[in-house]
Amino acid sequence: MRAANGYLSQLASRDALVTLAGLLAVTVISWWYIVEMAAGMSAMAPGMMLKPWTASYFTMMLAMWSIMMVAMMIPSAAPMVLLYRLVANKNRLARPGLGTALFAAGYLVVWSLFSVMATLLQWLLEEWALLSPMMRSQSVLFSGITLIAAGLYQWSSLKQACLRHCRGALFFISQHWRPGSAGAFQMGLTHGMYCVGCCGALMALLFVGGIMDLTVIAAIAVIVLLEKLMPGGEWLARLLGAAAIVLGGVVIVSGMM
Numbered sequence: 001m002r003a004a005n006g007y008l009s010q011l012a013s014r015d016a017l018v019t020l021a022g023l024l025a026v027t028v029i030s031w032w033y034i035v036e037m038a039a040g041m042s043a044m045a046p047g048m049m050l051k052p053w054t055a056s057y058f059t060m061m062l063a064m065w066s067i068m069m070v071a072m073m074i075p076s077a078a079p080m081v082l083l084y085r086l087v088a089n090k091n092r093l094a095r096p097g098l099g100t101a102l103f104a105a106g107y108l109v110v111w112s113l114f115s116v117m118a119t120l121l122q123w124l125l126e127e128w129a130l131l132s133p134m135m136r137s138q139s140v141l142f143s144g145i146t147l148i149a150a151g152l153y154q155w156s157s158l159k160q161a162c163l164r165h166c167r168g169a170l171f172f173i174s175q176h177w178r179p180g181s182a183g184a185f186q187m188g189l190t191h192g193m194y195c196v197g198c199c200g201a202l203m204a205l206l207f208v209g210g211i212m213d214l215t216v217i218a219a220i221a222v223i224v225l226l227e228k229l230m231p232g233g234e235w236l237a238r239l240l241g242a243a244a245i246v247l248g249g250v251v252i253v254s255g256m257m
Contacts, residue, residue: 019085019100023078030071037064038212041134050133053123061122064212065115069203070108072221073195076166076228077107080191083169084184087177099184106188107195114196118203125207136210140255143208147248153201154241162197163237166228199224205244 051057084103088096125131125142132138137146153159165172172194178186202220209216223240227233 015085015089015096016082018097019082020078023074023081023104027071027074030067030074033067034064034071034212034217035214038214041212050126050131053126058119058123062115062119065118065122066112068217069111069115072217072224073107073111073199075221076225077104077191077195079229080166080169080172081107083173084187087173088184095181099181102181102185103188103191106185106190107192108188110189110192110196114200114203122207122211131207134210135207135212137208140251144248144252144255146204146208147244147251149248150201150204151241151244151246151248154237154244158197159201159237160234162194163227163234165191165194166198167233198227 081100081104085096085100088099122131122135130137130139130142137143165175172191173187176187176190178184202223205220206213206216209219227237227240230236
């Protein structure tokens with residue numbers, strides 16, 4: 001029995017390393033794409049103009065948003081994915097590797113749907129002349145309102161409920177466990193929906209600071225990571241929300257002067 005337990009422990013450790021390596025590879029590739037795209041935009045900045053929204057341009061923007069969401073969200077989702085793999089191994093489920101992949105896939109499907117909505121919103125904001133060619137707000141009022149709205153959402157009961165599910169990996173697994181490959185995909189979808197409910201409003205700040213501004217992207221990614229993983233993340237969310245509300249008010253008032 002002791003030998004069997006030792007083998008299972010070694011198997012779990014090996015599988016965890018493989019899973020972590022896969023998540024790391026996807027994250028690094030996604031960040032590489034974003035950095036390259038941001039560098040290309042910076043090089044074209046002096047004469048850059050808004051492009052017409054053709055089908056090919058919409059597809060390119062959708063790919064940009066989707067890959068950006070992968071880069072920003074996979075690090076904070078990694079503990080949940082690793083815990084799913086561990087529980088699948090402990091329960092000796094058939095094909096735990098496939099289940100883990102499907103869990104991650106379900107999670108990313110939700111963020112891909114979010115990316116469709118973000119791309120459509122970007123299209124509308126450009127049509128309304130609220131975004132510059134560098135894909136950042138050129139309206140003081142829009143910037144202030146977005147900051148205040150995002151800050152208020154940080155204090156909402158919906159934000160806090162979704163954050164609890166994202167922070168408590170063991171709680172989520174115990175509450176939403178589904179057996180089999182289909183169950184793994186469904187769990188990934190559920191976790192993705194909680195994650196969008198937790199972090200979706202923060203992504204609106206990309207329209208304020210710049211959709212392809214690496215500093216803004218990295219800052220939001222770090223905020224997401226800290227809210228989910230650090231002790232007292234719920235209070236950090238509220239603190240950042242208060243700061244966003246104050247900053248939004250300052251932006252609006254300064255624009256009126």
